[in-house]
Amino acid sequence: MRVDERVEELRRWLAVARDGLSSESVHEVRVTGRRLRAFLTLGAHHVLVDDLRWLVGSLGRLRDLDVALELPVAAPGPFQAWLVAERSAEAENAARLLQHPRVDALVMALGRVPRVSKRRAHRALARLEAKLTVAQETARRDATIDSLHELRKAVRRTRYALEWLGEDEAALQRKQGLVGEACDLNLLERLLLEAGQPAAARCVERALELVVPALAAMR
Amino acid sequence: MKLFLIRHAIAEDGDDDDGRPLSTKGAKRFADVVKTLRSLDVRFDLVLHSPKLRAVQTAELLHTLVDGSFEVTPLLAEPPSRALLEACSGGSVALVGHEPSLSALLSWLVLGKPSAGRFELKKGAVACLEGEAEAGGMTLVWLLPPKLARAR
Numbered sequence: 001m002r003v004d005e006r007v008e009e010l011r012r013w014l015a016v017a018r019d020g021l022s023s024e025s026v027h028e029v030r031v032t033g034r035r036l037r038a039f040l041t042l043g044a045h046h047v048l049v050d051d052l053r054w055l056v057g058s059l060g061r062l063r064d065l066d067v068a069l070e071l072p073v074a075a076p077g078p079f080q081a082w083l084v085a086e087r088s089a090e091a092e093n094a095a096r097l098l099q100h101p102r103v104d105a106l107v108m109a110l111g112r113v114p115r116v117s118k119r120r121a122h123r124a125l126a127r128l129e130a131k132l133t134v135a136q137e138t139a140r141r142d143a144t145i146d147s148l149h150e151l152r153k154a155v156r157r158t159r160y161a162l163e164w165l166g167e168d169e170a171a172l173q174r175k176q177g178l179v180g181e182a183c184d185l186n187l188l189e190r191l192l193l194e195a196g197q198p199a200a201a202r203c204v205e206r207a208l209e210l211v212v213p214a215l216a217a218m219r
Numbered sequence: 220m221k222l223f224l225i226r227h228a229i230a231e232d233g234d235d236d237d238g239r240p241l242s243t244k245g246a247k248r249f250a251d252v253v254k255t256l257r258s259l260d261v262r263f264d265l266v267l268h269s270p271k272l273r274a275v276q277t278a279e280l281l282h283t284l285v286d287g288s289f290e291v292t293p294l295l296a297e298p299p300s301r302a303l304l305e306a307c308s309g310g311s312v313a314l315v316g317h318e319p320s321l322s323a324l325l326s327w328l329v330l331g332k333p334s335a336g337r338f339e340l341k342k343g344a345v346a347c348l349e350g351e352a353e354a355g356g357m358t359l360v361w362l363l364p365p366k367l368a369r370a371r
Contacts, residue, residue, distance in 0.1 A: 109270035
């Protein structure tokens with residue numbers, strides 16, 4: 001297993017993001033960062049994990065606003081105008097963050113992380129799969145949006161680990177997509193509340209009440 | 220605050236200085252240092268480390284002593300600076316870096332001047348300081364050469 005190609009990908013997307021913070025570049029920096037975190041998990045590394053979490057997390061609000069802007073509900077109107085203004089302010093924070101010396105130091109350090117043996121990686125994968133099972137059982141039992149958020153994370157981590165190992169992850173990708181739809185609705189609900197639109201937020205909340213139990217029961 | 224200045228463990232030779240890994244001997248000897256730190260009840264809120272591989276791998280070996288987080292910083296691959304001191308937040312912070320910068324930092328914090336050569340930090344050595352992270356603001360509490368950890 002080699003990490004250098006993925007690090008090069010991160011370097012490229014960071015350059016694109018620094019050049020204007022397009023929605024795609026923000027998304028790709030976060031996705032590549034998460035894939036690299038999965039690699040570190042497979043190698044049982046502790047170092048650099050917090051740095052990747054910091055990078056991915058710091059772009060989270062910007063990504064949330066981009067996701068909301070892509071939803072049909074964000075048609076021209078006050079909510080869309082609010083999202084655009086919020087994005088503009090958040091983009092300034094993100095631009096500063098991407099200039100932080102920690103970002104380049106992280107990329108440099110990641111580029112030299114040694115290979116992970118298949119044996120060690122499979123041991124780590126077994127741990128991730130055990131956590132995924134627990135997350136699935138919790139979601140089934142609780143049927144709450146919070147448990148779906150946790151399930152989504154567990155699915156994503158396991159999926160990226162399988163990807164590194166060259167194993168089939170299509171079923172998890174589908175599951176991640178479905179659970180992700182509910183999480184996006186929850187994001188929309190939060191943003192509508194933040195934007196001062198409680199009636200619209202309640203509509204989304206009611207839709208979630210129908211969707212969450214079905215997704216939580218999904219095998 | 221407590222500040223622990225830690226020089227990376229023994230690394231292999233190589234043309235790519237940033238990518239030199241720890242040698243087997245270096246990792247094994249530093250494991251003894253970690254055991255000694257554990258016996259002294261040393262814990263870290265924050266571990267700042269240089270991005271060079273030998274420092275990354277040395278920091279990794281400290282993970283059982285970490286209650287907080289790790290952070291990579293280029294400031295530990297450069298001469299000591301105020302920016303580095305400002306990055307030290309928490310009650311117990313470890314800085315994993317290189318010579319001659321670390322002994323210059325030690326001198327700066329204890330004696331008030333960043334002159335190298337006043338203290339000797341062998342590879343894998345740990346210096347424990349206490350006080351305010353500013354020029355002349357800290358006291359050297361102890362200095363652990365790796366040989367002493369092996370002798371335990």
